[in-house]
Amino acid sequence: MKLPICQVDAFASEPFEGNPAAVCPLDKWLPDELMQQIAMENNLSETAFFVEQDEDYRLRWFTPTTEVDLCGHATLASAHVLFEHLNYDQQIIRFDSNSGELKVQRKGDRLVMNFPTAALNREEAPNFLEEAVGVPAQELYRDTDYLYVVESEEQVRNLNPDIRAMSKADVRGIIVTGAADRHDLDFVSRFFAPAAGVDEDPVTGSAHTMLTPYWSNRLGKQQLVGRQVSHRGGTVYCHYKEDRVEISGEACTVMQGEFTI
Numbered sequence: 455m456k457l458p459i460c461q462v463d464a465f466a467s468e469p470f471e472g473n474p475a476a477v478c479p480l481d482k483w484l485p486d487e488l489m490q491q492i493a494m495e496n497n498l499s500e501t502a503f504f505v506e507q508d509e510d511y512r513l514r515w516f517t518p519t520t521e522v523d524l525c526g527h528a529t530l531a532s533a534h535v536l537f538e539h540l541n542y543d544q545q546i547i548r549f550d551s552n553s554g555e556l557k558v559q560r561k562g563d564r565l566v567m568n569f570p571t572a573a574l575n576r577e578e579a580p581n582f583l584e585e586a587v588g589v590p591a592q593e594l595y596r597d598t599d600y601l602y603v604v605e606s607e608e609q610v611r612n613l614n615p616d617i618r619a620m621s622k623a624d625v626r627g628i629i630v631t632g633a634a635d636r637h638d639l640d641f642v643s644r645f646f647a648p649a650a651g652v653d654e655d656p657v658t659g660s661a662h663t664m665l666t667p668y669w670s671n672r673l674g675k676q677q678l679v680g681r682q683v684s685h686r687g688g689t690v691y692c693h694y695k696e697d698r699v700e701i702s703g704e705a706c707t708v709m710q711g712e713f714t715i
Contacts, residue, residue, distance in 0.1 A: 455714075455715045456712040456713065456714050456715075457478055457480070457492075457712065457713040457715065458478065458479055458710075458711075458712060458713075459476055459477065459478050459710075459711055459712065459713045460476070460477045460531075460535050460539065460707055460709065460710050461474055461475070461476050461477075461498075461707070461708050461709035461710075462474070462475055462477060462530075462531035462534050462535065462705050462706065462707050462708065463705065463706050463707075463708055464526075464527035464528070464530040464531045464534070464657065464659070464688075464703065464705045465527060465530065465657040465659070465682075465688035465689065465690055465703035465704070465705070466657075466688055466703075466704060466705065466706055467563075467704045467706070468706060469706055469708045470686070470708075471686055471687060471688060472527070472656065472657050472686060472687075472688040472703070472704075472705070473499065473527040473655065473656040473657035473658070473686070473688060474498050474499075474656070474708070475498060475499070475500045475501070475502060475525075475527055475528040475530075475531035475532075476492075476493075476496040476498050476500075476501040476502070477501075477502045477504075477528070477531050477532050477534075477535045478492065478501065478502070478503045478504075478713065479503075479504060479535065479536075479540065480503055480504065480505045481505070482505060483503075483505055484503070486521070488715070489501075489503055489514070489516055489521075490516055490519075490520075490521070492516075492713060492715075493516035493517060493518055494518045494519070495713075496518075497518055498518075499517060499518075499527075499652045499655050499656070500515050500516065500517060500522070500525045500527065500528035501515070501516050501528070502514070502515050502525070502528035502529070502531060502532045503515075503516070504532055504549070507550060509548075510547075510548040510549065510550060511532075511536075511547065511548070511549050511550070512549070512550045512551070513529065513532060513549040513550065513551050513556070514551070514552070515528050515529075517647075517650050517651045517652055518651045518652075519650065519651030520650055520651065522626065522650060523551070523552040523553050523598075524551065524552070524553040524569070524598070524660045524663075525659070525660055526567060526569065526658060526659015526660040526661070526662065526663075526701055527657055527658065527659045529549065529551075529556055529558065529567055529659065530558070530565050530567060530659060530703055530705055531705055532549070533547050533558035533560075533565050533567075533705075534565060534705035534706075534707070535707075537560055537565075538707065539707070539710070545559055545560055546558070546559045547559075553569070553570065554570060556568065556569060561702070563704055564691065564702045564703060564704055565702065565703065565704070565705060566700050566701075566702040567659065567700065567701045567702070568698055568699075568700055569659075569660070569663050569698065569699050569700075569701060570663065570697065570698060570699075571663055571666070571667055571694075571695075571696065571697050571698060571699050572597040572598065572599075572663040572664040572667070573597045574595040574597070574601070574664065574667060574668055575595055575596045575597060576593070576594070576595055577594050577595065577596050578594065579591040579594040579602070582619060582622055583600070583602070583620075583623060583628070585616070585619060586615055586616045586617075586619035586620045586622075586623075587602060587604075587613065587615050587620075587628070587630060588613060588614060588615055588616070589604050589605075589609045589613070590604070591603060591604065592604060592605060595664065595668065596625065597664060598625065598626050598660075599625050599626050599627045599628065599629050599645075599647075599661060599664060600623060600625050600627075600628045600629065601629045601631065601664045601665070601668060602628055602629060602630045602631070603631055603632065603668070604630060604631070604632045605632060606632050606633070606635075607632050607633065607634055607635045607642045607683075608632075608635075609632055610630055610631065610632045610642050610643065610644055610683060611642070611683050613630060613644060615630075615646060617646065617648045617653045617654075618648070620646050620648050620649075621648040621649045623649065625649075626647055626649070626650055627645055627646055627647030627649075627650065627652070627655070627658070627661070628645070628646045628647070629643055629644075629645050629658070629661045629664060629665065630643060630644050630645075630646070631643040631644075631665055631668075631669075634680075634681065636681075638679065639679050639680065639681050640669055640673060640675075640678045640679055640680060641665065641669045641678070641680050641681075642680065642681050642682070642683045643658075643661065643665055643680060643681075643682050643683070644682065644683060644684055645658040645661050645682065645684075654684055655684070656682065656684045656685070656686040656687070656688060657682045657684065657686070657687070657688030657690065657703075658682065659690065659701050659703070661682075662680060662690050662692050662699065662701045663699050663701070665680055665692070666678060666680075666692040666693075666694045666699045666701070667694055667699070669692075670692075670694035676693060676694045676695070677691075677692070677693055678691075678692040678693075678694070679691055679692070680692060688703065689703065690702070690703055691703065
């Protein structure tokens with residue numbers, strides 16, 4: 455059996471930036487175990503699979519170790535494949551997912567994703583988490599992930615966390631964020647998810663469902679620009695719409711081929 459596969463750099467305007475995702479368009483669903491094995495073989499933070507469903511698409515995402523309920527960069531990559539390689543001729547793609555309906559619209563060079571806004575539940579940082587991150591939290595919020603707010607961009611960039619200790623957290627991942635120093639950015643962040651098989655994710659679209667409402671409320675503005683300052687790095691454009699968040703970025707294909715099973 456041969457399956458089409460693309461590798462796409464999401465939240466990137468050129469190759470070798472942003473977050474690489476594998477995308478496998480399917481005619482029908484494969485067994486869950488096989489999709490998990492494909493994701494493990496790809497060894498990227500996410501592999502996306504989609505199947506046409508009426509006029510829309512059902513979308514699922516797998517890390518090398520588990521299926522997740524929401525992934526931004528692999529959604530962006532999937533929309534890019536549909537628009538650029540599968541001749542999708544509408545302006546908006548609707549994906550049915552475990553997190554409900556997700557819409558992706560093409561606007562110029564960017565793809566705009568519409569996601570549900572995450573909750574911001576204030577908590578005190580547990581001792582093990584502050585020790586694992588290595589710098590104190592000014593604020594901590596919880597939903598699917600922890601949102602761990604620190605004092606400065608410099609602290610975010612210079613983090614050298616204890617990844618093994620981070621995996622003790624009973625959440626998907628840990629978003630560490632601080633205010634940006636540059637005038638053209640509002641905030642910076644990094645994302646760690648060792649419990650999901652991803653020590654550090656290069657650019658995490660879904661993390662911005664927490665980052666956007668937090669920074670919108672703190673800065674008093676609805677349009678925001680964030681930069682995930684991982685080694686690869688990527689820029690994310692955000693628009694806070696109360697119960698929804700628009701998350702935008704560019705994407706480019708770096709590889710096309712067949713997966714042979």
